[in-house]
Amino acid sequence: MTSLHDLSHRHDDQPELLETDHIPPGTPILELVGLQKKYGAVEALKPATVTFLAGEIHAIVGENGAGKSTLIKLLTGVIPRTSGEIRWCGKPVALATPNEAIQRGINAVHQEVVLCSHLSVAANMFLGDEMSSGGIMRKRAMTTAAQNVLDDLGFNLPAGEILGNLTIGQQQLVATARAAMRGIRFLIFDEPTAYLTRQESAQLFRLIRRLQSEGVTIVYISHRMEEVFELADRVSVLRDGTHVGTRLIGETNDAELISLMINRSIEQIYHKEKLPIGATILEAKGLSGPGFSDVSLSVRSGEIVGLYGLIGAGRSEFALGLYGRHKLTAGEVFWDGKKVVIDTERKAMDLGIALAPESRRDQGLCLNLPIGLNINLPVFGRLSRGLTISPKLEAGNADKQINDLKIKTPTRAVLASAMSGGNQQKIVIGKWLSHGARLFIFDEPTVGVDVGTKAEIYRLFAELLKQGAGIILISSYLPEVYELADRLHVFRQGRLVASHDYRGASHEDVLTEAIGV
Incomplete structure (x- = not known):
C-alpha cells in the first residue's frame, strides 16, 4: 500500500x-x-x-x-x-x-x-x-x-x-x-x-x-x-x-x-417526559415521491415520531415531499382528519408545518443576515402595523427567542454566519417557534452540536409537545431516536420497512432492519 x-x-x-x-x-x-x-x-x-x-x-x-x-x-x-x-x-x-x-x-x-x-x-x-x-x-x-x-x-x-x-x-x-x-x-x-x-x-x-x-x-x-x-x-x-x-x-x-x-451528569442529557398523546394531527397514506415509495404513518399531538435509516434511505426525501418541496406522485395526506393537498411549501407553512432541514447553513438560514432578522422571517406580517414593521415588536420577538433558546450572542444584530453550529441550529428552531407551527419536522437537528446543546434541544422538544405540537424527528444517530421517539419507523431503500413503539425493539434489531441483513 x-x-x-x-x-x-x-x-x-x-x-x-x-x-x-x-x-x-x-x-x-x-x-x-x-x-x-x-x-x-x-x-x-x-x-x-x-x-x-x-x-x-x-x-x-x-x-x-x-x-x-x-x-x-x-x-x-x-x-x-x-x-x-x-x-x-x-x-x-x-x-x-x-x-x-x-x-x-x-x-x-x-x-x-x-x-x-x-x-x-x-x-x-x-x-x-x-x-x-x-x-x-x-x-x-x-x-x-x-x-x-x-x-x-x-x-x-x-x-x-x-x-x-x-x-x-x-x-x-x-x-x-x-x-x-x-x-x-x-x-x-x-x-x-x-x-x-x-x-x-x-x-x-x-x-x-x-x-x-x-x-x-x-x-x-x-x-x-x-x-x-x-x-x-x-x-x-x-x-x-x-x-x-x-x-x-x-x-x-x-x-x-x-x-x-x-457540569451536568450524563443522565441529564436525554430528556424524555411521559406526556399524554392527543388527537391525530397528520396522517400520510401510501405517499410516494422522488426517493421514497408507499409510506404510511401518522403524527399525534404530544408525540415524537422517529424516522431512522442510513443516509439515502428515503427519510429526508419523505419529509421534503410532505412539506411540499418535492412533488408527490401518489398517496393522500390528511390534516386534522381532512384531506389536503400540499404541493407547495407555502401551503405546508399555512397549515402549520415547520421544517428544520438537515443542512441548516444551505437551507435553513440566511447566513448574511442578522440573527434577529432570521428569527423573524416567517412572521413579519404579524410584526407590522399597516405597511410598516414595528421595531418594538420586531426586537421583542427576536429577543424572546434568543433568551428562551439561550442563543449565545451579545446582540440580535450579529450575522448568523458568525455563530457556532449549535447556535445556528437554535436560530432555525427559533424561527419556527415564532411561526407557531403545530407539526415540527426536525431533520438531523443535533448534527454538529455538543451534548449541552443537545440537552437544550431535547428539552425544547418536550415544551413543544406540552403545547400540543407533534414532532417528526429524523436522525442517523440511533440512540437519539431510540431514546426520544414514541413511535419509531425504520426506512430502507426508499421504503418504510419496520415500525416500533417506544423501546419496542433492541438497537441491534433496528440497525439490522435499516441495513437489511
Missing part, C-alpha cells in the same frame, strides 16, 4: 514540507503555551496550555462556544493569536498564515465542506495546485491522479464527478483526500462523521489509523463520545474558552468528560 506522503502532489516551485520538522513518535510536535485569542473584550480562547505528541490521536471535546473552532483557526493560520506561544517541534513559530501552516504539514478537514460544488472531484482535490503544461490545464492527468489517490485511500468515489452531485458525506471524504494530497504531519478533523454513513465512517477510521501508523498526528474533534473512545489516545476538554483538562483515554469515561464539559 502506498504511503500517504507519497500521494502528496506539489510543484517544483512550491515549498517542500520542512524536513527539519521530523521528530520521534511520542515526543511533543506542537505545544500551546498560554495561547489566547480575544475579539475586543471577548475572550474566545482563554490562555491555554496543551501539548500534542507526534503520532498520537488527540481528541478535543467541548460544547459549542467552548473555543474549539477558534483553536482550529489559530493552528491553521487563519486568525492571529492575541498572546501566548506556539512551539512546533520544540521551536517557536508564528503560524501567521494558512500557507505557513500548510508548509509545515498542518491541515484541517472542516465539518462544513468548503470546496467548489460546481467543479469536479479531481479539480477540487487539485484546487490551487493544478497540473498544467504550456499554460493549459491537464484535466485528464488530474482526473487520473485524483482517482488513484481516492482508490488508494479506499474511498469509492468517481474523480470525474461534479462535487455538487455527491452527498454531503461523500464531499467530506473528498476534502479528506485533498488534505492527504497536500502533505500532512498534523491533521485536524472537525466533526468528520457528522454526515457520513456507517460505511463511510468505517473508511475514514481506517484512514485515520493508517495516517497514525505513518507518524501523522491527528486532532479529532467530535461530539460523539463513542468515536472518541474508539479512536483517541488522549482527550482534552474545553469549556467556556478554557482548557479544563487532558486525560489518557484509558483513564477516563463518558461521565467524567461530560461533567468536565458542561
